[in-house]
Amino acid sequence: MLKDPGAQPTFSAAVRYVTDSGNDGVYVIANGINNGTWGYNNLQWYGLTYYHKFNDQWHISFETYNEHQNNVLNLDNPASVALVASGTPFSLDVMPWNAPFGAHCGNATQLSCTASVQTFLTYVNYSPTKMDNISYRLEWFDDKQGQRTGVKTRYVETGIGWQHWFSPQIEIRPEVSVYHALDAPAFNGNANFGIPPNKKTAVIGSADIIIHF
Numbered sequence: 001m002l003k004d005p006g007a008q009p010t011f012s013a014a015v016r017y018v019t020d021s022g023n024d025g026v027y028v029i030a031n032g033i034n035n036g037t038w039g040y041n042n043l044q045w046y047g048l049t050y051y052h053k054f055n056d057q058w059h060i061s062f063e064t065y066n067e068h069q070n071n072v073l074n075l076d077n078p079a080s081v082a083l084v085a086s087g088t089p090f091s092l093d094v095m096p097w098n099a100p101f102g103a104h105c106g107n108a109t110q111l112s113c114t115a116s117v118q119t120f121l122t123y124v125n126y127s128p129t130k131m132d133n134i135s136y137r138l139e140w141f142d143d144k145q146g147q148r149t150g151v152k153t154r155y156v157e158t159g160i161g162w163q164h165w166f167s168p169q170i171e172i173r174p175e176v177s178v179y180h181a182l183d184a185p186a187f188n189g190n191a192n193f194g195i196p197p198n199k200k201t202a203v204i205g206s207a208d209i210i211i212h213f
Contacts, residue, residue: 004089005071006039023053036070038112040090040100043067059125068116072103072147080111097192103145104152115147133163137177150191153183174207 014029031045047065054060073080073088080102085091090099105113121139128134139157146152159177166172179202181187189197 002089004039004042005037006034006042008034008037008042010034010042025049025051027051036068036114038069038072038100038115042069044069057127059127060122061125062120062122064118064120066116066118067148068114069147070114071112072105072115072145073112074105074108074110075102075146076104076106076108077111078108101147101150101191103147105145113145115145117144117148118142131165135161135163135175137161149186151181151184151186151197153181153186155186156180156182169212171210171212172207173210174205176203176205178203 011033012031016027018025027049029047032043036044045067049063051061073084075081084102086093103113103115119141124136126134137159141155143149143153157177157179159175161175163173181200185197185200187197187202188199189195
């Protein structure tokens with residue numbers, strides 16, 4: 001494997017339907033489509049989004065998507081582990097930081113397998129004023145082979161965020177979210193330094209300021 005197999009032409013397609021009132025919209029999207037061979041973010045992404053506006057203050061959206069990669073090296077197979085360590089464009093001697101993960105295929109006989117993720121999430125949005133929007137988020141994320149996050153587990157997440165516009169040019173977006181891994185510790189580790197995760201729950205707060213010009 002002399003080069004990234006994911007470096008190849010890809011295709012995207014989408015279908016959108018919006019009602020005449022503009023209160024409902026459905027989007028079906030296929031993104032980054034090629035042969036799906038394991039590469040740097042060479043994800044095959046298929047998703048559906050539904051949006052509904054109740055009134056000028058309340059909005060809701062629902063999304064589900066599946067993403068996968070094929071021929072991901074199996075971390076349960078000793079020969080594949082040796083290839084991950086040295087022999088690919090993502091091995092430690094080539095890409096010591098932020099390399100794509102291998103997969104836990106569930107047995108020690110396969111050299112590789114298809115790694116996939118299935119997600120369901122929803123947003124409930126409330127706009128108390130023309131300059132403010134509050135979003136509540138609830139998500140289910142199933143990393144079936146652990147290839148996306150580095151841990152084979154199911155996640156649940158809930159969070160709330162506030163978007164405030166000081167003017168048409170300046171907005172702030174503080175938010176806080178709680179993540180929980182159901183099947184294995186997935187937080188408080190660092191794969192780049194070989195530190196395994198030891199926590200199942202993480203609370204993450206963040207904020208940004210956006211200046212439009």
